[in-house]
Amino acid sequence: MASRPRQRLDTSIPHPARVWDYWLGGTENFAADRECAAEIIAVMPDLPINARAERQFIGRTVGLLAGELGVDQFLDVGTGIPSAGNTHLVAQKVNPAARIVYVDNDPIVLIHALALLDSTPEGATDYLDADLRNPDPLLQAASETLDFSRPVGLMLLGVIEFVADETLALDAVHALIGALSPGSYVAIASSTPSVRMQQAVDVWHARGGAPMVLRSPERLARFFDDLDLLDPGVVSLPQWRPDTLTDYRDREVYQYGGLARKH
Numbered sequence: 175m176a177s178r179p180r181q182r183l184d185t186s187i188p189h190p191a192r193v194w195d196y197w198l199g200g201t202e203n204f205a206a207d208r209e210c211a212a213e214i215i216a217v218m219p220d221l222p223i224n225a226r227a228e229r230q231f232i233g234r235t236v237g238l239l240a241g242e243l244g245v246d247q248f249l250d251v252g253t254g255i256p257s258a259g260n261t262h263l264v265a266q267k268v269n270p271a272a273r274i275v276y277v278d279n280d281p282i283v284l285i286h287a288l289a290l291l292d293s294t295p296e297g298a299t300d301y302l303d304a305d306l307r308n309p310d311p312l313l314q315a316a317s318e319t320l321d322f323s324r325p326v327g328l329m330l331l332g333v334i335e336f337v338a339d340e341t342l343a344l345d346a347v348h349a350l351i352g353a354l355s356p357g358s359y360v361a362i363a364s365s366t367p368s369v370r371m372q373q374a375v376d377v378w379h380a381r382g383g384a385p386m387v388l389r390s391p392e393r394l395a396r397f398f399d400d401l402d403l404l405d406p407g408v409v410s411l412p413q414w415r416p417d418t419l420t421d422y423r424d425r426e427v428y429q430y431g432g433l434a435r436k437h
């Protein structure tokens with residue numbers, strides 16, 4: 175039987191969703207998250223801009239997909255605690271009939287999931303308490319809301335770094351991509367290495383955070399194998415098709431990503 179979220183909530187160790195929420199200025203975090211975040215900032219003061227650059231990347235990719243590229247279904251895995259600019263808010267602003275399934279494995283995200291379910295009447299949103307590392311049940315549950323015979327926008331933003339095992343991560347992502355129809359798109363963003371980023375990850379692990387890995391842009395590109403990568407490829411997020419609202423273009427942001435089409 176599935177455990178209840180509050181029974182599963184361990185506030186004594188930092189969790190990715192809650193530390194991310196802290197970087198974004200949210201309030202859904204606990205002392206262990208804030209202490210870990212402060213220690214990380216001490217070694218990598220710019221780390222919060224990774225999170226903010228990723229939120230802006232969500233806005234640009236989902237806006238492009240829902241608008242010009244005509245995608246009206248989204249599967250957003252590793253959603254995080256609800257925040258401004260979530261996928262359904264961006265997509266349904268462009269196309270009110272868009273359908274979005276959110277997935278996360280953190281019980282605190284489940285507790286806040288109601289905020290992700292405020293769909294337009296024409297569209298739909300759903301939330302799944304499921305795990306990227308186990309794609310089959312995830313896809314089965316998502317198919318109750320999404321029609322996988324039509325294009326879907328698969329969003330994997332800030333989540334594959336928490337699947338440290340390379341084979342497991344590649345297999346899970348490729349299983350999700352395998353379920354998509356031609357004409358679907360895949361957006362992936364993930365943390366990349368630098369000396370300070372590695373120090374930040376060392377702090378994270380020393381504080382008991384879930385295993386995470388920094389992947390070089392070349393390693394990230396492997397997740398897009400067999401897809402058509404849109405220009406400009408896998409780049410630091412502020413360099414990905416920046417618009418007038420894009421911040422941090424002159425900063426080193428160690429969060430890279432890209433968008434690709436399945437042929």
Ligand SMILES: C[S@@+](CC[C@H](N)C(=O)[O-])C[C@H]1O[C@@H](n2cnc3c(N)ncnc32)[C@H](O)[C@@H]1O
Binds near residue numbers: 253283306337
């Ligand atoms: C860094 S946050 C990113 C949130 C959001 N996607 C963004 O880009 O702003 C990573 C999220 O991935 C979730 N996550 C980590 N491992 C996961 C897994 N194996 N399956 C599903 N979600 C996972 C965490 O709980 C967290 O909410």
